[in-house]
Amino acid sequence: MKKFLLISSLLVMAPVAFAQSEAIFMPEGPLTIETQNGPVTITAEVADEPDEIATGLMFRESIAEDRGMIFDFGTPREPNMWMRNVEFPIDMVFMDAEGTVLAIVAHAQAHSERHINPGFPVKGVLELADGQANAFGIRPGDQIIHEIFGNAETAPAEDTSDSEEAAE
Numbered sequence: 001m002k003k004f005l006l007i008s009s010l011l012v013m014a015p016v017a018f019a020q021s022e023a024i025f026m027p028e029g030p031l032t033i034e035t036q037n038g039p040v041t042i043t044a045e046v047a048d049e050p051d052e053i054a055t056g057l058m059f060r061e062s063i064a065e066d067r068g069m070i071f072d073f074g075t076p077r078e079p080n081m082w083m084r085n086v087e088f089p090i091d092m093v094f095m096d097a098e099g100t101v102l103a104i105v106a107h108a109q110a111h112s113e114r115h116i117n118p119g120f121p122v123k124g125v126l127e128l129a130d131g132q133a134n135a136f137g138i139r140p141g142d143q144i145i146h147e148i149f150g151n152a153e154t155a156p157a158e159d160t161s162d163s164e165e166a167a168e
Contacts, residue, residue, distance in 0.1 A: 023059040026052050031070060031126070032145040032152075037137040039145075044126070046148065048072040057127055058085035065135070069127045072148040076121035083112040091133035093126040094118045099149035101142040104133050124148060 031044035043066065047053050053071055057063060073079065076097055083090075092105040103118040107130055126144060128136075145152050 023057075024052055024055045026069070029147070030152075031068060033136055033138055034143040034145060035137040036139065036142070040136045042066050042068050042128075044068040044070045044146070046070055046072060048074070048148070056081075056086070057090065060087065062088050063090065063127070063129045065129045065132055067129070068132075070144075070146060070148065071125040071127070073123055073125075076123045078117055078119070078121050079125055081108075081116040081125060082114065083108050083110055083116075086110055089130040091128045091130060092116060093128065093133055093138055093144070094122045095124045095126065095144050095149070097123040097149070099124075099144040099146060099151055101138060101140050101144065103140060104138060106131070106133055 026045040026047055028043050028045045031042055033040045033042075045068070047056060047069055048071075053073070056071065057069055063069070071079070079094070081092060087110055089110050090108050092108055093101055094103040094105075096102055102120070102122060105116055105118075108116055124144070124146075143151070
């Protein structure tokens with residue numbers, strides 16, 4: 001009976017363990033950081049589903065200097081970020097619901113299980129390559145422009161009325 005329970009438990013837990021043993025790549029798009037030195041635009045993956053938020057940059061070899069990952073918590077909350085299974089150090093930028101930078105943690109140590117928490121609720125966290133927050137000149141009060149904050153310009157819908165008339 002004990003063997004049966006042990007084997008059953010392992011079979012139930014196997015999919016969970018597998019899901020947390022490989023990188024997850026998320027949809028990506030442009031993100032602009034309005035700094036005192038001017039705007040900086042990068043490509044950012046969006047982690048907004050529970051499994052994406054839980055995995056983040058884990059199981060990857062690196063992140064490029066012109067890339068990032070933005071975590072969208074929906075309703076602001078106090079995050080508890082960590083670096084388990086992250087192979088490289090990173091910078092973390094914490095933002096409020098409007099995309100205003102509230103705090104920055106530079107050089108988060110690879111493989112650390114220490115919880116990184118700014119001590120207040122945030123809507124999002126932007127993870128960047130190690131040293132990029134400083135290289136980009138990001139400071140508290142700067143603005144992150146991205147669709148999760150509702151402050152990104154969207155492309156206007158294409159007007160097809162002229163082309164339809166021309167086709168007639």
